[in-house]
Amino acid sequence: MKIFFWIYTGWCIFWFLLIFLLLFPIVFIALQREDCKPIAHYCNRIWGNIFFFLIGMPIKVTYEAKLDNKKAYVFCANHFSYLDIAMMGVVIKNFFAFMGKSSAKNIPLFGYMFAKLHIQVDRDHKGSRIKALTRSIKALKSGRSIMIFPEGGIHSKNIPDMVQPFKDGAFSMAIENQVPIVPISLLDNYKVMPNTLISWHRLRVIVHAPIETIGKTKADIEALKNQVYETIQLTLNNHKD
Known part of the structure; x- marks a missing residue:
């Protein structure tokens, strides 16, 4: 049966790369100007939506509260799978920047896009x-x-249990700017891509209500x-099926 996982993984990789390569010329041009970066970001959203289709x-996304697409937030999600990154462009409608590992810059073309946009x-x-x-x-x-x-x-060795303690960065920057923190629970990604092979599974995401930071300090x-940990972890525990 493992052969089917290899075939499906190959199918996914084919479309992932083809869509990226078709959109990359537009992304490249948009990245040359700061005021055009939202166009590159929108191309990434198109990339994600077409890929999963x-x-x-x-992908079923449940929003616990209505977010303002023009407002700044700090989005925080659990991270158990490399699929998480591709999904964020589908889930988050705001113009956002990833904070991610610098090693991504070594990936041809994608690394260039990541370094310029994120x-x-x-x-x-x-x-x-x-x-x-x-x-x-x-x-x-x-x-x-x-x-x-x-x-x-x-880093988790016991998925779906998250690793503690969380890094301070997300919370420090949210307080510095007095912007809300939005927890996101990715319920199924680790079932789809627990390692290098991809298997089919319905994907569910819960975008929780914003947590205000106005008046808070370090x-x-x-x-x-x-x-944030308790919000996400309780949700993961309640959706282990």
């Missing part, structure tokens, strides 16, 4: 972390949202981390 994998961070170097945090705060001040995986990567970081 063509591989026959429907925020890279090398978590092993303090200088890189500070620079990434500064860029994120600047993006929030300009009205652009930030998407971050507060676990700092795919003294509230730990409480915010716990609140």
Whole structure:
């Protein structure tokens, strides 16, 4: 039966790359100007929507509250699968920047797009972390949202239990700019891509109500981390089927 997983994985990779390559010329041109970056971002959203449609994998997104597409938020999601990144463009309708590993820049073409459109961070170097945090705060001040995986990567050894403690970055930048934090629960991605092979599964996502940070200070970081963790983890525990 494993042969079917290989065939389906090949089918998914084919469409993932083909759609990206077809859209890349537009993305490349848009990335040459700061004011055109929303166009590149929109192309990525198109890429994600077409990809999941063509591989026959429907995504059901439940929003607990109505979000303002023109408002800046800090989005925080659990991270168990490489599929999480591709899904975010489908789930989040705001113009946002990922804060992700700097190693992504080494991937041909995709690395160029990521470096130009998003925020890279090398978590092993303090200088890189500070620079990434500064860029994120600047993006929030300009009205652009930030998407971050507060676990700092795919580290859980007991999925769907998240790794604690969360990194401070998401919560520090949200407080600095007094913008809401939006927890996101990705319920099924690890079932689709637990390793290098992809299997079909319905995908469910819950975008939780924003957590306000107005009036909060750095003294509230730990409480915010716990609140976001408990919101996502309780949801994951209730949807283990």
